[in-house]
Amino acid sequence: MNLTNKLIAALSGSVLLFAAVPAFAQGVGATLNASASGASTSVSAHADARITNAKNRADQEIDRRTTMLNDLSTKVQAMTKLSAQEVSAITSAISTQVSDLASLKAKIDAETSFTALRTDSKSIVSSYRVFILVIPQARIEIAADKIQTAAASIATLAGKLQARISDAQTAGHNTTALSASLTDMNAKIADANTQTSSAVHEAANLTPDNGDQAKMQANNAAIKDARTKLQAAMKDVQAARQDAHAIVKELLSFDASANASASSTAPGRQ
């Protein structure tokens, strides 16, 4: 009896054990599956985050460039002294850049793989070479236009001052210094126009280097030289402006002395 009971107990234990093993195995498998699924979800979320991050960075850079280019375009349209051909050329360059950036942004926003986005990002970096050429070109032309605008006004004022100096000379005033200042003024205006025209010509004809180091250095040298010419033109305009102020001040002093003289010699005023 005792032996029988032991056998029954042993058999029951074996049955229970073999019944439990599959259940245990099933439980372990479920846990592993859940873990693998969680890891997959995590990897997928990480990839999505990378794509979103890459898109955000790309969009930020594109928006930044587009804003800067549109601002420049507005200023270019307000230019009055440069030729229609020069205005058209720089306007076209800016428009092309804005259009290309808009296309690139649309492409990036539609991308779903990180590999494709990486290629687009390289495109953003390579197109930066065009961007950093167009911006200085446009700014040089805008500055040249402003300098020529000021020079034109000073030139018109110089004509008026010439008339007033002639009147003052006729009235018996010593106008030698005034004439010298006016001559200097006209020379400065002429040089300012020469320098700005040269700067515009130098900057307008540049083309993107497309990775050519020699061309990049030549472009940089040309931009630098154009800027130097603008600086010289600006100094000319400032000197001409100072001449104009000095001449007007002297002419007004002639008037004041003439008025004082007239008052002191007027009848009834002793």
Place this chain on the structure above:
Amino acid sequence: MGKIITWVVLVLVVAAGAWWYFMSGSSAPATVPATAPAATQPAAQGTSQGGVSASSGTSDAQLQADLNTVDSQTQAASDANASASSFSDTPVQQVQ
């Protein structure tokens, strides 16, 4: 602590009042004493936008107005030149 808050509020109120006073004063038309008879000083023409006009006359007032226009345009040129002379740019770094 309460006193500090009171003083801070008081200073802010005084500063705001001063700011309002100066702003309202600057927007009011300035009273310029007449320095010459109107008959001999015709109204000056020309603005910084339009430039100096050759047909606007050579009176003293007009020359002064022309100088103001030249000053304004020279300043605009100087600003544009400064912008053209310095171009420092930092692009948003892209994922490589």
